[in-house]
Amino acid sequence: MTTHYVTSESVTEGHPDKLCDQISDAILDACLAQDPRSHVAVETMASKNTVMIAGEITTKARIDAEAIAREVMREIGYTSQEAGIDADRCLVLTNLNVQSADIAMGVNRSADGMEVIGGGDQxxxxxxxVRETAHLMPKTIELAHGLVRRLAEVRKDGTVPGLYPDGKAQVTMSYAEDGTPVSVESVVVSAQHEEGVNPQNLREALIRKVILPVIPEAELLPPEKIFINPTGRFVIGGPMGDTGLTGRKIMxxxxxxxxxxxxxxxxxxxxxxxxxxxxxxxxxxxxxxxxxxxxxxxxxxxxxxxxxxxxxxxxxxxxxxxxxxxxxxxxxxxxxxxxxxxxxxxxxxxxxxxxxxxxxxxxxxxxxxxxxxxxxxxxxxxxxxxxxxxxxxxxxxxxx
Known part of the structure; x- marks a missing residue:
């Protein structure tokens, strides 16, 4: 017997917020690769044709934050304004400073020759x-992640032509009284696409090539419970359509x-x-x-x-x-x-x-x-x- 519903969403690597997360973490990785004791707190914003990188870095590493940001954009697929932002022609601004001395004094310590680290924040x-999947994750978020991973795959390998990097997915499931998942109730996939792509052809391709390989039981859903680009059009996407920020997709x-x-x-x-x-x-x-x-x-x-x-x-x-x-x-x-x-x-x-x-x-x-x-x-x-x-x-x- 169904007692409640659970809904989770995920987004592709080309979502504006995820673009910013990846730039921030790529900068962190570059610092750690040269100096494992780097202190890094980097935020990124992407809007229209501009990427802004700001934050605090204390490190012995020598990095080029602008070059890292452009490489991340290229790897995701942002190589034209039509796609959402052009990695080689956009404006990249940086404002990086050292960590506050007031914070550093509580973080960096030693005692009896051993490293002692204080928490960098409260x-x-x-x-x-939870025992719902092999990875011990909630099933709804695992399925949503699977959909957007697959969406990125079919874009990159050309299985579904005409796609751009931005995209989202959402899965709603019914749960029994004992907390176990019962069935998928609805699926949403929003996929950014080129101008001129036929909506019905895209819908059929995304159901066949994205949804069913991840959620076979979705074949049993009535058509009105599978939503593909619900507004009917998703051409303007990426930072061209929505400002991205680091840390805005915590759920x-x-x-x-x-x-x-x-x-x-x-x-x-x-x-x-x-x-x-x-x-x-x-x-x-x-x-x-x-x-x-x-x-x-x-x-x-x-x-x-x-x-x-x-x-x-x-x-x-x-x-x-x-x-x-x-x-x-x-x-x-x-x-x-x-x-x-x-x-x-x-x-x-x-x-x-x-x-x-x-x-x-x-x-x-x-x-x-x-x-x-x-x-x-x-x-x-x-x-x-x-x-x-x-x-x-x-x-x-x-x-x-």
Whole structure:
């Protein structure tokens, strides 16, 4: 029996906001490649024929931010004004400065010859996992990501001719009372296209070449529940049609609106910024909890104070799906996982250049070898949980 509906959306790498995320993260990667201890906080804006890059960078690296931005645009497919912006002819402005000394004094420290890192900001970060897909992600966002990935593929390989880089997808599913997904209720795909493309031909091609390879059950949907370019036309797109900003697609980046978000964006930030590193660590913990079989659904929350080495609080929420007392799970998690800023960076290998590929199609549920997607601590959690249960039985026996 259906009790509620869940909707998630994703966007292509050519969406104006995602273009900006990728430029910011490409600059971060370039800094980390030369200086792994770079401090980076870069924001990008793209509008009409102009890209503006601003922020704070403290690094030994020598980079050309303008050249990086143009290369990102070229790789996405923005090589003409008709497409949305021309990588070689647009105006690129930069305003990059060093990190504030007031922040740096709380971040950069050492003790007894060991690196000690204070959080680069205050706030609360969330991680989420659920047993709906093999990647332990909500099914709606995984399907939405799959649609826009496929949309980019058919554009680039020419399977569907006449497409430009900008695009979106949205999936609505019905859920049963126990929280399990039941069926796809509607699908939306918006694909930027060249002038003169026949709308009906495009609709048929996108259903056949994009939607059905990702969501076979969409074949069962009535035509009125499959929306292709709902306004009837999507020629003007990219930064020509909509201003892009770094960090404006935080629900696309995370769990499609299902889990909480602390508010801080990810792209353009080095791992000393807990907005990013703690969100990755929270996902890592939540995913291992579910993979270990301790709960079917889990959300981990971590709160930090700027300049503080360890979090103020770590909270585990299992929404009534836990298989042992939630407080026991919480105690085990704080014992197994090192939530200090330096500990997160070491464990998840966050100082290597890897971030541009996170800046489109979500930061979580990816098949790439991101440290926060591994389930290498699931067995450790499982053994500790069994130990707690066995110890509890022994203690009860002694009391009797």
């Amino acid at each position: 706030g609360i970060m969330y991680g989420y996992a 696309v980046d995370t769990y499609g609106g299902i889990g909480k978000h602390g508010g801080g964006a990810f792209s353009g930030k080095d791992p000393s910024k807990v907005d990013r590193s703690a969100a990755y660590m929270a996902r890592y913990a939540a995913k291992n909890i579910v993979a270990a079989g301790l709960a079917e659904r889990c959300e981990v929350a971590i709160a930090y104070v700027i300049g503080q080495i360890r979090p103020e609080a770590v909270t585990v929420e299992t929404f009534g799906t836990e298989h042992l007392d939630r407080r026991i799970i919480e105690n085990i998690v704080t014992e197994v996982f090192d939530f200090s800023v330096a500990g997160m960076i070491r464990k998840l290998d966050l100082r290597r250049p890897q971030y541009r590929k996170t800046a489109a199609y979500g930061h979580f549920g990816r098949s790439e070898e991101f440290g926060w997607e591994k389930t290498d601590l699931a067995e450790v959690l499982r053994r500790k949980a069994l130990g707690e249960l066995y110890g509890g039985f022994l203690r009860k026996g002694v009391q009797k």
